Amino acid sequence: MTSKPRLEDHANDLREKAAAYAISAGLVGFGVWIAIAGLSSSAPAIWICAALIPIGVGLVSAFGPT
Numbered sequence: 001m002t003s004k005p006r007l008e009d010h011a012n013d014l015r016e017k018a019a020a021y022a023i024s025a026g027l028v029g030f031g032v033w034i035a036i037a038g039l040s041s042s043a044p045a046i047w048i049c050a051a052l053i054p055i056g057v058g059l060v061s062a063f064g065p066t
Contacts, residue, residue: 020061027058 031054038047 024058024062027054027061029058031055031058 031051034054035048035051038044038051041047
């Protein structure tokens with residue numbers, strides 16, 4: 001006999017997914033902020049390369065394998 005998934009379980013799954021996507025969006029936003037701030041520095045190429053790390057981690061976290 002299989003039991004139906006409870007509404008609370010579904011709500012918890014949605015909350016976990018929303019939190020995961022929010023963290024991923026925060027990482028990407030942080031990387032974009034580093035890139036924009038780095039454009040006005042004396043070495044923008046270094047800052048843009050550094051910005052690729054959180055952007056890449058955020059994108060893989062959001063759209064990568066589960």
